[in-house]
Amino acid sequence: MSDAPRQEPDASLRANAAIDGELDAANALQFERDLASDPALRALHARIGAASEAVRREAPKERAPAQLRARISRMVEVQEVRPSRAIRFAHFPRALAASLAAIAMIGALAWTFRVADSGDDPQMQALVSGYMRGQVSGQPFDVASSDRHTVKPWLASRVTLGAAVVDLAEAGYPLAGGRIDIVDRTPVPTLVYRRREHFISVSELPAGRGAQPWRGSIDGFHVERWADSERAYVAVSDLDASDLSAFVEAFRAAQRGAAKGDPVPAKP
Amino acid sequence: MPNLDDAYSLAKWLSGNGTDAEDIVQEAAMRALNALERLTVDNPRAWFLRIVRNTALTWIAKNRPKAISLAGDMTDLELREDLALSEPAADAEQILIAAEDGESVRRAIADLPSPLKETLILREVNGLNYREIATATESPLGTVMSRLARARAAIAKSLGATR
Numbered sequence: 001m002s003d004a005p006r007q008e009p010d011a012s013l014r015a016n017a018a019i020d021g022e023l024d025a026a027n028a029l030q031f032e033r034d035l036a037s038d039p040a041l042r043a044l045h046a047r048i049g050a051a052s053e054a055v056r057r058e059a060p061k062e063r064a065p066a067q068l069r070a071r072i073s074r075m076v077e078v079q080e081v082r083p084s085r086a087i088r089f090a091h092f093p094r095a096l097a098a099s100l101a102a103i104a105m106i107g108a109l110a111w112t113f114r115v116a117d118s119g120d121d122p123q124m125q126a127l128v129s130g131y132m133r134g135q136v137s138g139q140p141f142d143v144a145s146s147d148r149h150t151v152k153p154w155l156a157s158r159v160t161l162g163a164a165v166v167d168l169a170e171a172g173y174p175l176a177g178g179r180i181d182i183v184d185r186t187p188v189p190t191l192v193y194r195r196r197e198h199f200i201s202v203s204e205l206p207a208g209r210g211a212q213p214w215r216g217s218i219d220g221f222h223v224e225r226w227a228d229s230e231r232a233y234v235a236v237s238d239l240d241a242s243d244l245s246a247f248v249e250a251f252r253a254a255q256r257g258a259a260k261g262d263p264v265p266a267k268p
Numbered sequence: 269m270p271n272l273d274d275a276y277s278l279a280k281w282l283s284g285n286g287t288d289a290e291d292i293v294q295e296a297a298m299r300a301l302n303a304l305e306r307l308t309v310d311n312p313r314a315w316f317l318r319i320v321r322n323t324a325l326t327w328i329a330k331n332r333p334k335a336i337s338l339a340g341d342m343t344d345l346e347l348r349e350d351l352a353l354s355e356p357a358a359d360a361e362q363i364l365i366a367a368e369d370g371e372s373v374r375r376a377i378a379d380l381p382s383p384l385k386e387t388l389i390l391r392e393v394n395g396l397n398y399r400e401i402a403t404a405t406e407s408p409l410g411t412v413m414s415r416l417a418r419a420r421a422a423i424a425k426s427l428g429a430t431r
């Protein structure tokens with residue numbers, strides 16, 4: 001069961017994000033302006049801040065008991081001198097990894113490991129950031145329209161890459177609008193579709209730049225990348241991974257259908 | 269070992285007592301060390317707290333199934349009026365005055381349903397940012413934001429009511 005984030009009043013989410021330093025500069029500035037002009041928002045902001053302060057003050061981080069620290073240090077040391085797998089399984093409580101593990105666990109935060117390369121791809125990061133800004137600001141698109149004949153020319157007038165706007169309303173993904181994301185200092189068209197209370201953004205990039213298919217999650221959002229002969233596409237959403245895959249399927253199927261009778265127009 | 273303090277604090281809030289928290293952290297450390305033989309991780313702190321959190325949830329389900337039914341699942345959560353983001357009665361000053369009684373703050377935290385409690389603790393006690401909380405709780409960012417907003421609203425409301 002997921003509690004539906006989009007049903008929360010935006011003001012509360014923004015005020016929380018402001019208190020936690022999670023608004024980017026533009027949104028933080030706007031929030032400060034709103035705060036100055038809106039007494040109700042000020043009161044809300046103060047209440048949330050008070051609740052936050054109360055929790056921090058009265059629930060401080062506790063030091064782990066010395067006994068526990070000693071036990072865990074021992075687990076790590078034992079592991080270092082007994083690296084054989086057979087022994088590890090025979091003595092399960094001692095089945096513990098190398099000093100590498102200890103260092104990671106005791107908080108060597110600067111020591112960064114990699115799960116998947118694409119999660120660090122700056123292009124993907126940029127697109128996820130674009131999506132996140134939309135979520136935080138409550139404004140996931142620059143042009144709001146469910147009509148692709150409105151969204152397509154809007155995007156076409158702003159970016160050099162033509163967006164293939166497909167109609168997925170019948171598949172359960174009405175178009176919500178479009179926006180421009182900036183990737184590698186280049187504006188790229190992004191379509192925003194809706195699925196119940198969730199949004200899915202689909203950005204188009206010139207093919208050849210990081211066009212490897214990829215599926216995974218970045219910063220808690222599910223991301224899927226695929227490509228055809230001309231372009232790469234990146235979909236970002238807070239939907240489940242499987243729901244996002246279903247969307248991507250629908251998008252690609254609609255695109256193949258559209259390619260036959262309704263070719264993407266050339267740029268003006 | 270700063271991460272052990274984080275892990276212990278989180279486990280203590282989720283399980284409700286220090287003895288259980290020690291067992292949970294020890295088991296989580298074991299799982300973490302084993303897992304690190306096979307994989308590498310991006311953000312060790314958020315990753316380790318995720319293991320602590322999952323270990324705690326498993327531990328609670330096994331040892332105290334009653335606590336789970338009492339806390340309710342997310343469906344009940346939607347219906348719980350005291351967790352709605354409606355206008356609370358108290359203002360910020362009243363909340364802070366009520367918070368002088370630390371026990372009332374701690375009780376309000378302990379009374380939160382587990383999904384809200386873990387989000388609040390990861391933020392306020394462990395100091396994770398939203399993305400790290402999303403990693404630690406395996407939830408989308410929007411869910412993290414929503415839960416944190418509700419958790420704080422519930423604390424504010426609870427403290428406002430104890431004036």
